[in-house]
Amino acid sequence: MAVRQGTHVLVTGAGGFIGHHLVTFLKGQGYWVRGVDLKHPEYSRTDADEFEILDLRRWPDCLEATRGIDEVYSLAADMGGMGFISQHHAEILHNNVLISTHMLEASRRNGANRYLYTSSACVYPEYRQTDANVVPLREDEAYPAAPQDAYGWEKLVSERLCLHYHEDYKLDTRVVRFHNIFGPLGTWDGGREKAPAALCRKIATAKLTGQHEIDIWGDGEQTRSFCYIDDCVLGLYKLMRSDYAEPLNLGQDRMVSINELANLIAACAGVEVTRRHVAGPQGVRGRNSDNTRLLDVLGWQPEISLEDGLARTYAWIEGRVRESLAATDRRELYADAV
Ligand code: GKE
Numbered sequence: 001m002a003v004r005q006g007t008h009v010l011v012t013g014a015g016g017f018i019g020h021h022l023v024t025f026l027k028g029q030g031y032w033v034r035g036v037d038l039k040h041p042e043y044s045r046t047d048a049d050e051f052e053i054l055d056l057r058r059w060p061d062c063l064e065a066t067r068g069i070d071e072v073y074s075l076a077a078d079m080g081g082m083g084f085i086s087q088h089h090a091e092i093l094h095n096n097v098l099i100s101t102h103m104l105e106a107s108r109r110n111g112a113n114r115y116l117y118t119s120s121a122c123v124y125p126e127y128r129q130t131d132a133n134v135v136p137l138r139e140d141e142a143y144p145a146a147p148q149d150a151y152g153w154e155k156l157v158s159e160r161l162c163l164h165y166h167e168d169y170k171l172d173t174r175v176v177r178f179h180n181i182f183g184p185l186g187t188w189d190g191g192r193e194k195a196p197a198a199l200c201r202k203i204a205t206a207k208l209t210g211q212h213e214i215d216i217w218g219d220g221e222q223t224r225s226f227c228y229i230d231d232c233v234l235g236l237y238k239l240m241r242s243d244y245a246e247p248l249n250l251g252q253d254r255m256v257s258i259n260e261l262a263n264l265i266a267a268c269a270g271v272e273v274t275r276r277h278v279a280g281p282q283g284v285r286g287r288n289s290d291n292t293r294l295l296d297v298l299g300w301q302p303e304i305s306l307e308d309g310l311a312r313t314y315a316w317i318e319g320r321v322r323e324s325l326a327a328t329d330r331r332e333l334y335a336d337a338v
Contacts, residue, residue, distance in 0.1 A: 008032050008068055010112075012056055012103060013075030014048060015039040017186040018118075018178075018232060022073060023048045025233040036065045037076065043185045057098040062106035071114040072107045073236065074100070079151065080192030082217070085122070086281035089150035096151070100158035108171050116174040116240050117162045119247060121287055122152035123177060132223045132257065134286030139177070139247050139293050148284055159247055166245050174239050179251020179289040183229030183309060184316035189324075195258055196226055196310065199265050200317040207271045207318070208325055214273050217280025220259035225252040225288045228309030231302035238298045251289035252302050264307060268314040 009026055013019035014035025026033050027047045035048035038055060054061040056076050066072065078095040079085065085092060100117070107115050124137045125146035147153050155177075162173040182196035189201055202214040227250065235250045256264070259275065266273050291301045 006032070007070045008034070009071045009073065010034045010036065010065060010069040011048070011073045011075060012036050012065065012099075013077065014046060014051065015041050016075065017183070018181055018229065019073075019075040020044070020046065020185060021183070021229050022075070022233045022236060025237065026073075029237070034065070034069065041185070056103055057095055059102045059106070062102040063110065066103070066106045066110040066112060069107070069110065069112050071116075071240065072103070072112050073116050073118075073240065074103050075118050076103070077118070080187070081194035081198065082281040082283045083198075084192045085149050085151040086283065093150040093154050096154040097157070100154065101161065104158075104161055104165055104171075108165060108169055112171070114172045114174065114240060115162065115165070116176065116236065117158060118236075119155040119159050119175055119177045120152065121177050121179045121249070121251065121289065122149060123147050123156045123159065123247075124152075124287070126284060129284035129287050132221050132286040134223065134255070134284075134288055136253055136255075136288040136290035137249070138290040139249060142247070163245070173245055174242070175245070175247040176236060176239055176250045177247055178227070178232070179249060179287070180224050180226045181229055181232045181251075182226055183232075183313050186229070186313075188317050188320055195224065195261060196265075196313060197317060199258075199262050200310075200314045201321055203262070203265050203269050203271065203273055204314070204318040204321040205325075206273050207269045208321060212271065212273050213276050214262070215278045215280075216258060216262060216275050217278060218258070218282040219277050220262065220275060221257050222282055222284075223255045223257050223286040223288065224261075225255050226261070226306055226309070227251040227302050228304040228306075228312075231304050235294075235298070235300070235302065238300060242297060244297045248297060249289045249291060249294055250302075251291075252306065253289050253291045254306060255286070255288040256306065264310050265314055268311050269318065
């Protein structure tokens with residue numbers, strides 16, 4: 001893989017989980033990197049050469065972000081797991097339409113050569129995902145369009161915007177569809193966390209408090225595939241370096257149920273937990289990635305096993321839960337003392 005010395009790269013959403021890891025990866029490849037976000041990364045310092053706090057819903061901030069940039073990795077979005085995206089449709093659609101539309105046009109005006117847009121498996125129609133034993137989703141199956149949430153509708157429209165910028169303005173665009181990316185330094189509490197992080201947190205809490213019952217939304221028989229962050233950033237890079245402008249899945253094609261996911265995490269923790277199935281937003285019943293096109297285009301697909309990825313993620317989240325429980329203990333001690 002050629003290293004592009006002297007190429008100026010922008011990563012939007014560089015304060016978030018995937019963006020933060022991508023900045024580190026691109027620095028390792030020898031790029032000059034500008035990171036932009038509403039906030040700095042939460043859990044470790046950025047490796048970016050320059051990090052700017054900007055609000056990419058605003059056109060002037062997009063112009064500022066893209067000045068002097070050759071390649072744009074566009075990750076900024078208002079997003080989260082099912083607990084968040086099923087409850088904030090208006091806010092998500094409003095914010096993400098503004099970010100995606102302004103960023104694409106600002107990149108073109110400022111003369112960027114390449115633009116990679118991060119879409120999602122959430123673009124696929126709900127009617128193809130009604131069975132836990134779902135047929136893996138192929139890129140050409142996004143139409144007739146019927147995404148479940150506003151989050152997916154925005155992704156689909158922005159995919160088309162990229163396509164038209166490619167056709168009409170010859171901007172070299174790339175479009176990737178993520179399938180549930182997880183790993184260390186990702187959101188693990190607060191309401192935006194996805195299932196892998198949420199279950200790591202619940203199981204770590206069970207282990208450290210000795211209360212071995214955890215809540216799972218729904219019957220836990222709903223299915224997904226989960227892709228580890230290191231595979232994700234490598235896939236993003238490979239796609240950017242390719243000449244492929246159509247949407248491409250980026251995920252694992254090993255499907256597991258949420259109950260199986262919980263069992264794998266409990267094995268990482270070395271505890272037995274009892275599952276309590278409770279009401280909660282469940283999203284589609286089944287989802288898996290068809291990686292045929294990914295293999296054709298990149299000659300590669302994600303390689304890190306779910307077990308390895310979960311072991312690394314669980315270890316990091318258990319550390320965070322330990323710190324958080326210790327802080328709660330200190331607060332209670334202090335409150336008792338005064
Ligand atoms: N977040 C979460 N937290 N999910 C839980 C929990 C919990 O405590 N317990 C069970 N689940 C179940 C959810 O009900 C859902 O059926 C499944 O795990 C996966 O939830 P998720 O990880 O929050 O998100 P999804 O895979 O449904 O959707 C995500 O898909 C990605 C693309 O594949 C989206 O939230 C997007 O963030 C993303 O684009």
